[in-house]
Amino acid sequence: MSGICGVCQPGVNLTGTAVEPLAAVLSQTGASQRACLVRRSAAFGVARRWENQQLAEVCGLVVAADADVLNRSELQAIANKEAPDIACSTTAELLGALYVARGINFTALIHGSFAIAIWDERNRRLVLALDRIGIANLYYTVEAGRVLFASRSGALAACTERTDVNRAALVESLIVGGIPAPQSVYAGIERLRPGHYVVFENGRKTDHCYWDLKYAEERGRSEAQWVAELREGMGSAVWSATDGYAPEQTGAYLSGGTDSSSVVAFLTKRHAPANSFSIWFEDPRFSEAEFANTTAKAFATRHFERCLQAEDGITAIPKITEFYDEPCTNSSAIGAYYCALLARENGMQVMLAGDGGDELFAGNQRYAEDGIFQAYHRVPSWIREGILERSVALSGWKKGLRYVRRANMPLPNRLFRRTLFMSMPAEHIFEPDLLREVPPETWLRTAESHFRNAQAESDLNRWLYMDVKITLADNDLRKVVGTAEMAGMRVRFPLLDHRLTELSARIPSNLKLKGKEKRYIFKRALTGVLPEKVLYKKKHGFGVPLSKWLLQDARLNSWMREVLHDPKSRQRGIFRSDFIDRLLQLHQGEHAAYYGEIVWYLLVLEMWYRRHVECPQSAVAAR
Numbered sequence: 001m002s003g004i005c006g007v008c009q010p011g012v013n014l015t016g017t018a019v020e021p022l023a024a025v026l027s028q029t030g031a032s033q034r035a036c037l038v039r040r041s042a043a044f045g046v047a048r049r050w051e052n053q054q055l056a057e058v059c060g061l062v063v064a065a066d067a068d069v070l071n072r073s074e075l076q077a078i079a080n081k082e083a084p085d086i087a088c089s090t091t092a093e094l095l096g097a098l099y100v101a102r103g104i105n106f107t108a109l110i111h112g113s114f115a116i117a118i119w120d121e122r123n124r125r126l127v128l129a130l131d132r133i134g135i136a137n138l139y140y141t142v143e144a145g146r147v148l149f150a151s152r153s154g155a156l157a158a159c160t161e162r163t164d165v166n167r168a169a170l171v172e173s174l175i176v177g178g179i180p181a182p183q184s185v186y187a188g189i190e191r192l193r194p195g196h197y198v199v200f201e202n203g204r205k206t207d208h209c210y211w212d213l214k215y216a217e218e219r220g221r222s223e224a225q226w227v228a229e230l231r232e233g234m235g236s237a238v239w240s241a242t243d244g245y246a247p248e249q250t251g252a253y254l255s256g257g258t259d260s261s262s263v264v265a266f267l268t269k270r271h272a273p274a275n276s277f278s279i280w281f282e283d284p285r286f287s288e289a290e291f292a293n294t295t296a297k298a299f300a301t302r303h304f305e306r307c308l309q310a311e312d313g314i315t316a317i318p319k320i321t322e323f324y325d326e327p328c329t330n331s332s333a334i335g336a337y338y339c340a341l342l343a344r345e346n347g348m349q350v351m352l353a354g355d356g357g358d359e360l361f362a363g364n365q366r367y368a369e370d371g372i373f374q375a376y377h378r379v380p381s382w383i384r385e386g387i388l389e390r391s392v393a394l395s396g397w398k399k400g401l402r403y404v405r406r407a408n409m410p411l412p413n414r415l416f417r418r419t420l421f422m423s424m425p426a427e428h429i430f431e432p433d434l435l436r437e438v439p440p441e442t443w444l445r446t447a448e449s450h451f452r453n454a455q456a457e458s459d460l461n462r463w464l465y466m467d468v469k470i471t472l473a474d475n476d477l478r479k480v481v482g483t484a485e486m487a488g489m490r491v492r493f494p495l496l497d498h499r500l501t502e503l504s505a506r507i508p509s510n511l512k513l514k515g516k517e518k519r520y521i522f523k524r525a526l527t528g529v530l531p532e533k534v535l536y537k538k539k540h541g542f543g544v545p546l547s548k549w550l551l552q553d554a555r556l557n558s559w560m561r562e563v564l565h566d567p568k569s570r571q572r573g574i575f576r577s578d579f580i581d582r583l584l585q586l587h588q589g590e591h592a593a594y595y596g597e598i599v600w601y602l603l604v605l606e607m608w609y610r611r612h613v614e615c616p617q618s619a620v621a622a623r
Contacts, residue, residue, distance in 0.1 A: 001025075001026050001027060001028060001032060001047060001049075001152065001323070001485075002026060002027065002032045002047045002048060002049035002050065002053060002066075002151070002485065003026050003046070003047055003053065003066055003115070003137070003150065003151025003152060003155075004044070004045070004046050004047075004053060004055075004064040004065065004066050004115060004117060004138075004149075004150070004151055005019060005022035005023055005026055005044070005045045005046070005047075005064070005148075005149060005150035005151065005155060006019055006022070006042065006043060006044035006045060006064055006117055006119075006148070006149050006150075007019050007022070007042070007043045007146055007147070007148050008041060008042045008043075008119055008126045008146060008147045008148075008149075008200070009041060009145060009146035009147075010041045010124045011041060012041060012146075013040055013041075014038060014040075014041065014042065014043040015038060015043065016036045016038050016043060018038075018043040019036050019038070019043035019044060019045040020034075020036065020045065021158070021159045022045055022148065022150050022155045022156070022159050023035075023036065023045035023046065023047050025150075025152070025154065025155040025158050025159065026045075026047035026150065026151060026152060026155050027047035032047035032048055032049045033047070033048045033049075034046070034047055034048070035048065035055055036055075037055040037056075037057060037062055037064075039057065039062050039119070039121065040121060041119065041121060041124070042062045042119035042121070042126075044062050044063075044064040044117065044119070045064070046064060046066075049485070050066075050068075050490060052065070052066065052067055052068055052069070052091050053065070053066045054067075054090050054091055054092035055092060056090055056092035056093045056095075056096055057096075058086060058092075058093055058096030058097060058099075058100065059086060059096065059100055060120070060121050060122055061096045061099060061100070061118055061119065061120055061121070062118070062119040062121075063092045063093070063095055063096040063099075063116070063117070063118050064092070064116070064117040064118075065091055065092040065095050065114065065115070065116050065117075066114065066115045066116075066136055066151060067091050067092075067095065067110070067112065067113070067114035067115070067116060067136075068112045068113045068114065068135075068490070068492065069091055069094075069110060069111065069112045069114065070111040070112040070240050070241070070243050071109075071110070071111040071112070072091070072094070074109075074111075075094055075098060075109060075110065076088060076094060078098065078101065078102075078109065079094055079097040079098055079101060082101035082102070083097040083098075083100050083101040086100065095110075095116055095118075096118065099118055099120075099127075104127055104197065104199065104208075105210055107129045107197055107210050107211075108210050108211060110131070111240070111497070111498065112131065113131045113133075113135035113136045113492075113493075114129070114130070114131045114136055115128075115129070115130055115131070115136035115137060115138040115151060115192075116128070116129045116130075117129075117138075117149055123201070124201065124202070125199060125200070125201040126147055126199070126200040126201070127197055127198070127199055128140055128149055128192055128197060128198045128200075129192075129196075129197035129198075129210075130192040130193070130194055130195070130196060130197070131194065131195075132194060132195045132211045132498045132501075133194050133195075133468070133472065133473060133477070133493070133496045133498070133501070134181070134193070134194030134195075134472070134473035134474075134477060135477055135481060135493060135496070136151075137151050137152065137191065137192075137478075137481075138150075138151060138191070138192040139151070139152065139153045139155075139156055139184055139189055139190065139191050139192070140156075140189070140190055140192065140198065141156050141160060141162050141188055141189045141190070142200075142205070143160050143161060143162065143188075147200050148160060152325050153184040153185060153186055153189050153191070153325055153326055154325025154326075154612060154616070155325075156186070156189050157186045157189065157325070157612075157616065158616050160189075162186050162187065162188040162189045163186065163613075163616065164186065164187040164188070165185060165186065165187065165609075165613060166179075166183055166184065166185055166186055166187045167434060167437060167438055167574070168183075168437070168438045168442060169183040169184065169185055170185065170327070170574070170605070171421075171430075171434070171438045171443055172443060172444075172445075172446060173327065173329065173474075174329075174419075174421050174601060175416055175419055175421055175422060175443050175444065175447075176416070176444075176446070176447055176470045176471075176474065176475075177329065177330065177470070177471060177474070177475040178329075178330075178470065178474030178475035178478060179191075179326050179327075179474060180446035180447075180469075180470060180474050181193045181194070181469075181473065181474060182207075183446075184326065185325075185326040185327065193207075193209075194469070194473050195209055195210060195211040195212050196208060196209050196210065197210060211498070212455070213454075213455070213465055213468060213501060213502070213505050214455040214505060215454065215455060215456035215457070215458075215461040215464075215465065215505045215506075215509075216455075216505065216506060217457065217458070217461075217506065217507070217508045217509060218506045218507075218508070219508065223511065223521065223524060226507055226511060226521055226524075226525075227521065227524045227525045229503065230503065230507070230521060230522070230525040231525045231526075231529070233499065233500045233503045234262060234266055234494075234495070234500065234525070235266045235269065236497075236499075236500075237494040237495065237497035237499070237500045238263055238266035238267055238270070238352065238494040239266070239269075239270045240494070240497060241352050241492040241493075241494040241497070242267070242270055242271060242352075245349055245350045247271035247274075247275075248275075248347065249347070249348060249349040249350060250267070250271055250274075250275065250348065250349075250350055250351075250352070251274075251275040251276065251277055251343045251346075251348040251350070251351050251352070252264050252267055252274060252275065252276050252277070252351065252352045252353075252354075253276075253277060253278075253336075253339055253340075253351055253352070253353050253354060254276040254277060254278045254292045254295060254296065254301075254303070255278065255288055255292065255354070256278065256288030256289070256290070256291030256292035256293075256294070256295065256534065256537070257288065257291070257354070257534075257537070258357065258363075258519065258522070258523070258526065258530065258534060258535055258537075259354030259355065259356070259357035259358070259363075259495060260295075260353070260354035261291075261295040261354075261530050261534050262354065262357070262495075262526055262529070262530060263352050263353075263354045263494055263495070264276050264295055264296075264299055264301060265295075265299060265526075265529050265530055266494075267352060268299040268300075268301065272300070273299075273300055273301055273302050274299065274301045274302070275301065275302045275304070275343070275346070275348060276292075276295070276296050276301040276302070276303045276304070277303075277304050277305070277339050277340075277342050277343045277346075277348075277351070278292040278296075278303070278304070278305040278306075278339065279305065279306050279307070279308050279335045279338050279339045279342070280292070280305055280306075280307050280308070281307065281308055281544065281545055282307065282309075283545045283548060285545070285593075286543055286544060286545045288537075289305065291533065291534050291537050292305070293305075294531050294533055294534055295530070295531065295534050298530075298531050298534075304342055304343070304346055305342075306338060306339075306342050308334070308335065308338055308544065310549040310552070310553035310555075310556055311553075311555075312334070312338060313334055313544070313546065313549050313553075313556060314553075314555055314556060314559075316333075316334045316337055316338065317334070317607075319337070319486060320333055320334070320337065320483070320486070321604075321607045321608065321611050322611060323482060323485075323486050324478075324482055324608075325612050326478075326608075327604050327605055327608040328478065328479060328482065328604065329600065329601045329604045329605075330475060330476070330478075330479045331543070331544055331546045331597060331600050332479065332543050332544060333479045333482070333483050334544045334546070335543070335544050336479055336480055336483040336484075337483035337486055337487060340483055340484045340486070340487035340489040340491070341486075341487040341489075343487070343489055344487050344488050344489050348489065349489070349490060350489070350490040350491065350492060351484060351489055351490070351491045351492075352491075352492055352493075352494055353480050353491055353492070353493050354495060355472065355476050355477065355480060355493050355495065355496065356472065356493060356495035356496040356501075357495050357519070357522060358467070358471075358519075359464055359467040359468045359471055359472050360464065360468070360495065360500075360501060360504040361504060361507075361512050361519045361521065361522040362460060362464060362509075362512035362513040362518055362519060362520075363518050363519045363522070364467070364518070365518070366415055366418070367460060367463060367513050367518065368513060368516045368517075368518055370414065370415065371513075371515075371516060372403075373403075373406060373407040373414060374459070376403075376404075376407040377407065388404070389404050392404055411451060411459060411462070411463075412444065412447050412448060412451040412462070412463065412466060413444055413448075415463065416444060416447070420594075420595075420598050421443075422443075426440045428576070428579060429575065429576060429579050430574065430575060430576065430579075431573050431574060431575065431576055433573060434573060434574055446470070447466055447470060450465060450466040450469045450470065451463070451465070451466045454466065458509040460509040460512065460513055461505070461509050464512075468501075472496070477493070480493075507521055523535055523536070545593075546596060546597070546600055547587065547592050547593045547594075547595070547596020547597065547599070547600075548592070548593075548596070550587070550596055550599060550600070551587065551588065551592060551596070560599065560603060561584075563603055563606055563607070564580055564584065564599070564602060564603070564606070566606075568610075569602075569606045572605075572606065572609065574605070575602065580602065583595060583598055583599060583602070584599065587599050
C-alpha cells in the first residue's frame, strides 16, 4: 500500500502524532517508507513506494503529491518563467511553484495521473485535487473541525469515527460495478471526483470541476480526416506514456483485444522489440491466447504468458480481499494481478494498459443492442401507442410485451435492466430493512446524474460519458491500478490521455457506432495497423473462468459453500437467505457463467465485511 495523507485544522498547532496513524495504515504491508511534514495547522504524510509520492514545503505551502506527471519539462518551463525564485528539484516542489504562479487552477496544466493536497497557510486554504480521468484516488472527511484526507478510504475509517458502512453505495455498486464517486463505502467519507478539486476555506467546502468531457461533435469532416487524426493521436498518447522509462523497463498488457493490441502496435514504433504480457486459460471460452499470440507475432514482441489454474485463484483471492479496502467485485482482477506479477518477475517497472477504448469509441455490445429499442421510438407515437402496443397487449404475446416494456423504459435505466439485481423483484433479493433504507428508486441515482448532466446531444455520447465516469473511474481503473500495485508495478493508460479523450468527444457519434458496427472509426484507424483477425474478433478481455472454478475445484467450491451457508453471512442484513439458496442452485444450471459472477459478488461483499469491517485496519486512532 502507498499514498498520501494528512490532517488540517486551521489555527491549531498539530504534531506528527496527528498524521502518523494515517501513514501507518497506508504503509502497513511493509512495502512503503513513511515520512511526515508538520507545520502550523497542517500535518501531511506519505507512505512512499514510488519516487513520485512526495512531500514539500514551498513559500509557506505544505504540499503532498502522488503525481505521475508526463509533461514535466513543459511545467518546469512555466515555473521557471513565472516563479523563478522557487527551486523545483522535485515534483512536489514544482506543483507548489505552479500553485504560486497560477493559483488553484494550476491542475489544468498537468498531464498524467495525480492526487494533490496543498495547505496554503497565508490564505488558510486547503486544496485537494485529482486528475482528469480518476486514475489516482483521494478520499476525505471532516471530523471535529478538522479535515482528514488519504489515498485510501480504509486509512480514514481506521483513524476516525467514520466506520459505518454506506449501504446505499454498496447497493449501487452491485448495479454499476463499483462504488460511485463522490461516495465511498463508508458513510461520511467522500472520494474526490475525477477532474475536480475541493477547497476548504473559511469553514466552508466548495467543489470545483476544472475539466470534463464535452461532446461537441464536429461535422463536415471526412472519415479519412478523422482516421488520420485518430491514428496520430493514439500514437502520440502511447509514446507520451513511455516517458521516463527505458525500453527494457516498459511492458504492455496484451489480452488479444483491439485496445491492448493497439497499444502494443504503437509501442513497437517507439520501443522495438516491445515487451508484452498475457494470461490465458485452458477453457477456450475465456482464453484469448490465440489472438494475443497473433498480435505478438505480428509486431515481433518479447512475449510472456502464463496459464492460470484454479489454484492461482485460491492464492489471489485472499490477497485481493486484503488489499482492497472497498469491495472489488470485478473478477478479472485475478487475471490482471497475475499479468502484472508476470511483468514484474521479468524486470518491468511500468505497464501500459489498454483500458478506455470501449468507453471512448463505443465498443460495448449493449450500445449496439439498444438500437432495436431506439428504432421503436422512431415509429410515430400514434402508431406505437394506438396500434402496436394495444395489439400486443390484446394478443398476450409475452416476447412482444417484454420488448414494449423495455423500449418504454427511460434511459439510462434501460441499459441496466439486464443485470440480475434490476431484473428480479427487489423484495426477492434484499432484506426488507435494507429496502427501507435504500429503496429501488435510488439505485441508479449516480448513473442517472451522469447521463443527464453529460454535455452531449446524442444518447450514445451520454452513455459513453456515463461509462467513462462509472465503468472506468469507479471500476476498471480501480482494478488495474490496485492489482498492479499489489504486484509491485506502475501502470499508465495511454488511451485515456486527456488529449485523446477530447479528440474522441469531437468525433460524430454515428462514426463511433455505425449501424450495429461498434468502434467503427476506431477500426478504420487501425486498419492496416492491426491484423484483421484481431481487429474484428469478439471481445473477451482478462475475464477468468471463476464460475467454473467455483463449481469444479473442490477447495473453491468448499470455500464458497462454507461462506454462503455461514449464519453470519445469512444474517448480514443485505441478501435474503432464500435468494442465496436460489442463486447457488442457478449457478449449477444452464447459465452457470452468468450466475457464477453474481455468486462472486456475494462472496466478495461477505469477505470484505469480515476483513475490513469486523477486523479493520490496525492503527492507533488519530483523535
